[in-house]
Amino acid sequence: MIASTEFDAVVVGAGPNGLAAAITLQEAGCKVLLLEAKATIGGGMRTVECTIPGFKHDICSAVHPLLAISPFFASVKWSDYQLQMVNPGICGAHPLDHQRTVFLRSSMELTASTLGIDQDRYTNLIKPLLNDFEAVKRFILSPVSWPNQPGTILRFGLKAIQPSSWIANRFKSAEAKALVAGMAAHSMQPLSNWATGAFGLVLLAAGHKVGWPIPVGGSQSIADAMAAHFRLLGGVIETNFEVNSLQQLPSSKAVLFDCTPRQLLQIAGHKFSDFYKWQLNRYRYGMGVFKIDWALDAPIPWQDEEIKLAGTVHIGNTFEEISWNEAATARGIHPEKPFVLLSQPSLFDNTRAPEGKHTAWAYCHVPFGSQKDMTEAIEKQVERFAPGFRDRILSRHTMNTKAMQDYNPNYIGGDINGGVQDIFQLFTRPALRWSPYRTSTKGLYICSSSTPPGGGVHGMCGYHAANQVLQDIFKQG
Template sequence: MAKTDYDAVVVGSGPNGLSAAITMQRAGLSVLVLEAKETIGGGLRSAELTQPGFVHDVCSAIHPMAVGSPFFRTLPLADHGLEFINPPVLCAHPLDNGTAAVLRSSLAETADSLGIDSQTYRSVFEPLVRHWPGMAPDILGPLRFPRHPIDMASFGLDALLPATQLVKRFKSQEARSLLGGMAAHAIQPLTNLTTSAIALVLMTAGHLYGWPVPKGGSQSIANALASYFQAIGGTIETGRLVRSLKDIPSSKVVLFDVTPKQLLSIAGERFSSLYRTQLERYRYGMGVFKIDWALDGPIPFTAPECRQAGTVHIGGTFDEIVQAEQDTSTGKHPDKPFILLAQQSLFDSSRAPDGKQTAWAYCHVPNGSGLDRTEAIERQIERFAPGFRDRILARHTMNAVQMEAYNPNYIGGDINGGILDITQLYTRPVLSLSPYKTSAPGIFICSSSTPPGGGVHGMCGYHAARTALSDGFGLPVPIELATT
């Protein structure tokens, strides 16, 4: 093989791109990461979006999957400046009667708070918490025969259900609403198959690892990954926009942390007609409308649990959430959208000036929506926190179109890299036993458009790099994933 500038080039410095680069570099190869922006991170960027001294997470904010990632747990990220902070309440879901359902680190405390549904909650989550470490590498990877088939089969029976079916096991408004908010992270109608999976995974991760806030902002995760990558000999170049394969230095393999749309634009002429057709048929999901606030004080939630929570799910009852997500999926903008809200500065004083606070929130919108949802979001928050608007000093908004302009991987504002419904759960971006491998030799895809999909866990990049190591170099992968 002819001499090349690098063994591998990774295009994109999001968590999956950096994870792919680290995996290749740890195998003894020379690896270059190219990033179009001047700042690394992809969905892991933080900035002063509103006023000086207020640090906001531009995209992702709370990271249950990062702290529990089987790949990240093999890395010495704490040695590279990464520190996680766990709020006393992981997630709260306020109700109109002034109370709130809560997810706590303790499974027992969470179950006990659900009253009539306490035993049902235990029966669902105790086995998952017990078996998760052994199942995680398979759940967070491509479709294959699992290492623990009985445990995986038990998980699958519940995970494949629509959330509207799983919720029937619960009787109280608190338990049903809590489950509904978790399932809404799937960003699709809760009547869809597999929408229970995201709720089960997020809540299990909370009981095992928490729902932490990275100190200093989500950027600190990217910075730690990059610092470690460079410490073991990797190279990163920012301000390097890749429009075609000609923009990439010579290498034996290239891994793209991009979605099918960009991959087609950059390298489409190298692919077979069948592979191009499959990529062209790839489907994107709902977008998001996001707001960051600089506040004069904490959000005055009526329910005290919400004032201790890193994450607050705002959407009322389970039925309200179902209706909001269904309407959005059909192109509507509901009057009462479901909102995911984070209060990082309550637990991380580096995020705001003394006595001030930040808040972060988004709601789902039809893909590509340019509508301003500020009024609807703030009205929903005010519903459970009277006086919220009085504390707003400044706000910064991004509609779905602006989200894509900021991060080209967010097609139409879709932050998951493509809808994660039953037809694209494991067949992303195409139906293949090796979903990270394209039809062109030496070209791989390592983004959230591959299994296991969206979230800050790096597993897409890790698995893509394993495939590239095996296919492009014939090398074994010398990294054992964490199972504790």
């Protein structure tokens, strides 16, 4: 039960953005109530024993390059709350047929040196981005605004706005092209789409700048650290509190919703202008995911032993194969050999499994709302580069798009990004407005990944929405 207290602000939804919004407001001196429908906080940052007791699995987010570059997360000493991040020796591995593998290493020079004829091309592409990374980081994690360093951002933007297929065509080798494809496929779009280049470039640069860290104990430890900090500041959290209408909420000056436009309309649509409702109803969701967690008797037996040094593995072979499969998925087709994103955290965090045992996490993209079982297709892709993998499976847990949405209502149709992040919706999410965080009704705001800068664990959607509230309601900033 909520204490009979008036709050300055109420935040609905305790995912990374809801938590970030609540913390930002509480730090500014507001009295904040954070409501979560589930029994545990975290949204996409939850860790559970869904296969065998003692095996800890991240249900959604597992690897966190965006957290490592987030200004919000940089503002708190999270180690005070027992949050520990570990960086694998290799950020990402991308095996190709015939036992060839391309690696994203922390060193740009070392990564480039393994690309043969493309060494100089890779250096020329990435080095300017690394030199400008602080300005680029601020730009990509901010709402639409005039950048402080327009020349720097223009240099980045001319590359980032390109389809990743154009960027891949700069290279001659299959290895370099595949490296670009694996990075860009995180966009969950056809690689021929405009601005998919931005996803690949940012992930490559983040790997060289800060790595792709993994939280010790699972992603739940991030949520737990954020909650501990919020409570220490005096914030109040109520779990098992599902909000279906505004009438359920206590009195406050502002309400922030960490949800997508579909849920926002259900809860508060009757308060919005017709035009704003029209905009939210036109909001588009993207591909879904099919997810598998494995409890393993031993590490994955990669043909290339060095892949065991990588926290993340992109499985999809060549650029051409990945590009075709992602485009087919966007058209509603289930590829026989889907692009698979795989994480093997227990190789770097021994708290994830009993001694000598291991966990692995993987998903592939599927058409929006698909309920097809992709277990066979995903495991065949892993076996393709790790013969004998299936012999090491002790147990598996699978989630199709319906299960993903049941787990987290923000994952509409299995879309884990809170809406498609293409060029038409990247900076206008969820609606074209002077501030994307304001709704058409005073005091009601949206702070989810359906606002800029979009999906991922970085907290910046919540941070920016909270600062808009502080400016509008509390005249701060």
